[in-house]
Amino acid sequence: MAEQAAASPSPAEIVGLPDRRALADPDGPCVADDAVASSNAEFADRVRRAAGTLRGAGVGPGDVVAVALPNRSELVVALFAAWRLGAAVTPINPALTAAERQYQVDDASAAVVIGQDLDVDAPTIDVDALCAGPALEDPPVEVLDDALALLIYTSGTTGKPKGVMLDHRNVAVMCRMVGDALAVDARDHSLLILPLFHVNGIVVSTLTPLLAGARVTIAGRFSPSTFLGLVERIRPTYFSAVPAIYAMLTALPPSDADVSSLRVVVCGAAPMPAEEIARVEQRLGVVLVEGYGLSEGTTASTINPIDGVRKPGTVGLPLPGQEVLVVDGDGRPVPQGERGEVVIRGENVMRGYLNRPEETARTVDGDGWLHTGDVGILDEDGYLRIVDRIKDMIIRGGENIYPKEIESVLYGHDGVLEAAVVGRPDPVLGEVVVAYVSFRPDADHDVDALQALCDERLAKYKRPVAIHVLDDLPKNPVGKLDKPALRTRDAAAASVG
Template structure:
């Protein structure tokens, strides 16, 4: 294998890629173009700037921005000084982002100045962030933030030899990132993963989907998500692709970009392909360059797989399943799998990864029988940050990670996901956790009890629906509740429907029976 394939840290990967791919284009972001050699020089320069800010090995550094080239430079720079990446969802409100910043103890924040009309630095004005000592505006200027240009200028204060020495101290077992997910408690938890395990699983994923040097890879999936980060820009740089970041998903913009830039690789949630297929002007664009599609996170009609091949021109279409706690990867279909298999399953286990479906006692169930999906392998997280109890509740004594998802394995090891023990559902590719929304809804004046379920949505797969029990003597208005939610929650979490109840359906233990709520909706 080449040095790129054997790298055990992300900075080693960037250095090896610079040697192997040289002047080949690494990133093209609007008018900005950078080669692999130039990208490596940029991340070393930014790493020196971080050292000038006294960022220590093991510190956490956050990035809150859309898909732009500076995101990648900042991420690879912080990796190069031994810091751990903490990505923040651009749809978060200030309080949500502040919670992650406090929980992670992030000392530095790279933040977009303005995006889609939102002043991101200002969202944190009223938040207590005792560990955060430096903010850097990736684009534009903002009060209290160092500009990107001023930040990069700080590199002159640190000798290249000092940066090289720090980088040499980074090894494969160092924490590379701390991605926050939400659990059934409704509180986001930080998932710790390491350089070497991430690179190994990205290497295997890239080989399965067939990424090739020179491929032009349009990354619509957000960089703050493991799909856009690990299966996105990290995979692209490992395989010598040219990555093109897309800040927001707009059907016409994607179609125009595919035609203009001759895009070969376009992963995304099923809604991305459904939107492309439904666009009435699609025929005006030359999509003949498309080759690789990777999707998942929702059920896919078999007919759509056929249309993706016939009308969008993809020759490789695979579905996959993963979770943050598994570096984002568990199972994947293989090129050549039948459309029925691609549409109805999430593939089979990645190399070196074990997948089982088990009963309530943790014993494997026969093929074709439903059980909880458990996973074991090198790809499992190192644990939840500062939460050993939650870690022990998730990974058992035999090393199996209990996903909380229900699935069925067939005789060939292909996995079909049938339900979710944790009630999590997916809206447009984003994981939505009802407990988190319920916890927020209890802050609304007059709400005594809240229950949230996912209901079908033609465009987004599923969306949230809230059932609310008013406090005695209080009157609630559904439209006002939804309006309040839009102000206090990321958009994908906002309930699209609110139903007021006189009493919640409860079981003998006093818990809300969400199956009853689902039955009410389907009547």
């Protein structure tokens, strides 16, 4: 059973947060990025001006605003401005190709797209014009718990990204859960280094501290060589990152940078070896807590406690207000210590996938359990260990990549007969993408053409690091492509070469 959760902020409290902070402490620090630092009053003014711009573009309740920006404060401004008007926001990864961006804009039925040098077929607002007009003085519209707040796109096994619908209730309860788990209060200073187009960056590193009265600094681009100096200069108290970032930090030469302002750091996105956790804690002199969650669960479902027993190698205990079980193929809980699929239930579970009722029904069952597709084990104390992934998802540097999307691109070449994509372990990025193909008879074995096709149609982080040609791809007894056999083959080849 889920532990009783504390009261969550209402949607009105989140939507009206900029105004409330400005009234309580107008000169206090609020949000900063590489270019500008805004006080509470300045941030609230920027939000009202952005709301005026969006209203002028015809945005109103029920609309979706797309934001295609790198890490900069305007993305947070746009978030609150859209909510002020009763609209939702879909953040777009700026690394996507033009075709990938257009797909998300069309699928979300975005009323307008905010960005810079945009090449999309939709109404656009240049980021430099977002806050240039007069402020909208109207109070925020009334927002209900079940109103759509965020539309987060995650790649699907069909090869097309899916829009995860998170309502204002999902966002509110997750902010409370994360805030309680990390003991965030007004004295904190969050350093955001993860992408703001991910729900983790929005909820854990931005909304949660702002709700607690704390401040946020947005790093435009993570650089391991300058990161410790940045920590010394701005004095954050916590940040959230992925294993690849921590691997880069522990690989740095010794430094005398003062990082003593940190009280905790958080790791998610993929399991982290206990040995690496120890190296991070020794290097930074700070507690690292590892957690686990999905976009479909509004970021986090388990976390190792800051105070109490932390078990490196596990992803911790369920957050208060959530239930986490490990079940068999029929949905029945497995005995303690046995493997099964991790399922999650709580008010943080998404409303569903946009316009995909069948996929929603497969993912969230009739009893409200979110089927994660991950294999886990619950120990005698209720700590969860993730041991495998049912799905073939590849996690490269914290970015979720689904092989089917890449395979679909490879199949776009007339000469390709079969294609299969697997993840290859990588000491820094966690995994990298490797593709295997077989060609049709008499077709040219033009690997360069396949790589060019991937370069054209896929964001850089999705592109294979290698494309291998085989006469025939391995298959299981029922004739399906045998990816476990490909992974074994690839691992053997990588160890030799």
